[in-house]
Amino acid sequence: MTAIVVGEKEDDIAEALTVARQAGDVAVLAFGDSSPQALAEYGHKVYHLTASDPESVFTALRKLYDDLKPLLVVAPTTKNLKDALSRLAGIYDIPMATEVYDVKVGQGSVSYRRGFLSGRAIESDEAPMPAVLLLAAHKNPKASKAGQKAEVVELQTAQGRVKSVERMPKQKGGTNIEAAEIIVSAGRGFRSKEDLKLAFDLADVLGAQIGCSRPIAADLKWLSEDHWVGLSGHKVAPKLYIAIGISGAPQHLAGITDAKLVVAINNDKSAPIFKNCDYGVVADLYQFVPLLTKRLKERLKR
Amino acid sequence: MGDLVVLLKPALNPEMIRGTGEGLVDFDYMPLKLSDIDRNAVEEAVRLKNTYFKDSKIWSISVVTWGPVTKRDKDVRMAVQEGLAKGVDEAIIVADDSGVPGDPVTTASAIVAAIKKFNISPTLILGGEATIDGFSGQVTGRVAAKLDLPYISFARKIDIVDGSRIRAERDVEDYVDVVEAPLPAVVSVTREINAPRPPTLIQIRMASKKPQHVVKFNDLADVVKPKRRLVEARVLAVKRKQIIVEGKTPEEIADKLIDALISEGAIRV
Ligand SMILES: Cc1cc2nc3c(=O)[nH]c(=O)nc-3n(C[C@H](O)[C@H](O)[C@H](O)COP(=O)(O)OP(=O)(O)OC[C@H]3O[C@@H](n4cnc5c(N)ncnc54)[C@H](O)[C@@H]3O)c2cc1C
Numbered sequence: 341m342t343a344i345v346v347g348e349k350e351d352d353i354a355e356a357l358t359v360a361r362q363a364g365d366v367a368v369l370a371f372g373d374s375s376p377q378a379l380a381e382y383g384h385k386v387y388h389l390t391a392s393d394p395e396s397v398f399t400a401l402r403k404l405y406d407d408l409k410p411l412l413v414v415a416p417t418t419k420n421l422k423d424a425l426s427r428l429a430g431i432y433d434i435p436m437a438t439e440v441y442d443v444k445v446g447q448g449s450v451s452y453r454r455g456f457l458s459g460r461a462i463e464s465d466e467a468p469m470p471a472v473l474l475l476a477a478h479k480n481p482k483a484s485k486a487g488q489k490a491e492v493v494e495l496q497t498a499q500g501r502v503k504s505v506e507r508m509p510k511q512k513g514g515t516n517i518e519a520a521e522i523i524v525s526a527g528r529g530f531r532s533k534e535d536l537k538l539a540f541d542l543a544d545v546l547g548a549q550i551g552c553s554r555p556i557a558a559d560l561k562w563l564s565e566d567h568w569v570g571l572s573g574h575k576v577a578p579k580l581y582i583a584i585g586i587s588g589a590p591q592h593l594a595g596i597t598d599a600k601l602v603v604a605i606n607n608d609k610s611a612p613i614f615k616n617c618d619y620g621v622v623a624d625l626y627q628f629v630p631l632l633t634k635r636l637k638e639r640l641k642r
Numbered sequence: 643m644g645d646l647v648v649l650l651k652p653a654l655n656p657e658m659i660r661g662t663g664e665g666l667v668d669f670d671y672m673p674l675k676l677s678d679i680d681r682n683a684v685e686e687a688v689r690l691k692n693t694y695f696k697d698s699k700i701w702s703i704s705v706v707t708w709g710p711v712t713k714r715d716k717d718v719r720m721a722v723q724e725g726l727a728k729g730v731d732e733a734i735i736v737a738d739d740s741g742v743p744g745d746p747v748t749t750a751s752a753i754v755a756a757i758k759k760f761n762i763s764p765t766l767i768l769g770g771e772a773t774i775d776g777f778s779g780q781v782t783g784r785v786a787a788k789l790d791l792p793y794i795s796f797a798r799k800i801d802i803v804d805g806s807r808i809r810a811e812r813d814v815e816d817y818v819d820v821v822e823a824p825l826p827a828v829v830s831v832t833r834e835i836n837a838p839r840p841p842t843l844i845q846i847r848m849a850s851k852k853p854q855h856v857v858k859f860n861d862l863a864d865v866v867k868p869k870r871r872l873v874e875a876r877v878l879a880v881k882r883k884q885i886i887v888e889g890k891t892p893e894e895i896a897d898k899l900i901d902a903l904i905s906e907g908a909i910r911v
């Protein structure tokens with residue numbers, strides 16, 4: 341039995357290796373910025389591709405798949421890998437699932453769990469192998485390195501049909517929202533980028549990080565995407581999450597299921613966030629947030 | 643010039659989730675609705691038709707993945723109707739009880755089979771970045787691979803160059819890639835690509851006159867039966883206190899909230 345692990349970052353690959361080793365022999369397809377020599381220390385043959393676009397990764401993976409006929413292809417869940425691996429799964433009509441955890445390899449089939457219904461439910465699946473699994477982040481332990489360094493093979497990039505004309509890097513805010521203890525999170529209830537100052541002031545007194553809903557980062561771009569909380573953003577687990585002007589769509593709630601305590605400030609008493617918070621304040625954020633900041637300052641003596 | 647195809651999923655509406663006594667998802671209770679980002683896909687198809695492909699026809703294809711299909715008929719019609727009202731010209735619905743609960747393997751093969759059955763020669767196939775029920779973002783990539791067409795995922799902007807090439811901005815985690823590919827191609831769009839407008843009353847009335855074809859797997863060639871088995875779907879129960887903090891003045895509310903946070907150990911004085 342064999343498995344192929346596909347990835348770019350060492351941490352992602354180490355997590356995928358833990359899952360893939362259940363299937364037996366493993367080969368690694370590392371692309372882009374990855375360091376093939378460091379990856380070879382895990383003891384599995386490394387195929388390295390300098391390109392990182394989904395089409396090149398797909399083309400290289402397909403060749404490797406045809407050669408090795410693996411039972412499992414394991415990778416982290418990223419947008420580019422959803423692209424590349426869905427093509428492989430499509431060519432061979434094999435099952436594929438994203439953001440999976442609790443992976444168990446059985447006789448001819450693999451079982452796993454994953455979020456479902458925009459995070460409101462958990463599904464348990466069983467799929468015949470070969471299968472393609474994209475793992476949820478940080479839910480699998482990292483594999484350890486082996487005593488012996490394995491071979492590295494450099495792959496050539498084939499000419500694809502989708503050509504990159506220009507690459508525009510995204511702004512990074514430098515926050516690591518997933519590790520934050522307290523998060524003050526802003527939604528569409530804020531009327532302008534400047535008004536976010538109210539959230540920043542509150543965050544200052546609390547020593548909190550700033551989070552936001554998808555439209556604030558992806559659509560309006562008032563904050564960089566490392567602040568984006570939810571199903572398609574970051575999953576957070578703070579001891580306190582203060583949602584301000586956020587309606588509480590299932591896709592937002594999907595990011596805060598592990599928050600210990602959720603506070604909601606919203607002027608619509610029927611907003612779904614009030615059914616999904618511990619403490620709710622029905623108020624205009626423009627009046628209430630500055631007041632809360634002021635009282636906290638006085639009482640915390642900051 | 644060929645036609646445009648948009649993939650519209652009648653998806654389970656997560657906002658209407660309910661559990662059975664055992665905490666399992668009560669599928670029978672949950673209604674279907676047009677998956678949110680597929681609305682962006684139709685909006686974009688209509689815009690592209692009006693801008694670049696005036697003589698093309700827009701087809702929609704929907705595969706029913708939650709059954710029994712007879713019980714889902716009304717919801718499916720509503721979802722498809724929404725596409726027709728927004729500007730789809732002709733709709734195909736694949737509804738077969740042997741395809742539920744759905745598997746992307748089956749969905750993609752049914753979409754490809756429907757394209758062949760109706761002799762559609764697509765210039766562009768558009769879908770959403772992910773659905774609200776499965777959220778897997780794989781059906782569009784599968785369709786592209788099966789048809790051997792170029793695939794552009796997570797497009798937040800699309801233009802057509804010289805009538806023969808697509809230029810798009812792919813929006814991924816760390817960067818935006820401007821890419822170009824020859825047509826025909828398959829594209830998945832993000833939620834940010836446009837702001838879908840609700841159809842007008844006249845559009846809704848016109849929609850019911852447009853052709854809709856309902857087909858079963860037997861009417862199509864090579865539909866792959868579901869491979870994945872859904873063993874269990876459990877409602878994720880997150881228990882929250884749901885206490886609304888009230889008071890005579892905003893100051894009193896703020897103080898009560900701070901008291902609560904202190905007694906919960908969430909903040910320290
Ligand atoms: C596949 C998919 C994935 C998605 N992924 C994510 C995700 O990862 N993260 C995410 O957040 N969303 C995600 N979304 C979008 C999600 O469905 C919602 O559209 C989004 O969360 C809404 O953001 P919001 O709450 O900020 O805005 P809105 O829903 O517009 O809510 C704004 C709220 O502010 C309140 N408000 C307005 N004015 C005031 C005021 N003066 N004072 C107090 N309150 C006020 C309103 O009552 C309202 O409740 C996804 C959607 C889809 C379809």
Ligand SMILES: Nc1ncnc2c1ncn2[C@@H]1O[C@H](COP(=O)(O)O)[C@@H](O)[C@H]1O
Pocket residue numbers: 648649650651652677679680683703704705706707744746749768769770771772773776777778779780781782
């Ligand atoms: N059952 C379906 N019928 C029609 N289109 C679908 C179906 N499932 C998925 N799609 C299309 O593929 C996109 C991605 O879906 P998914 O891979 O399920 O996240 C959706 O946004 C739709 O455009």
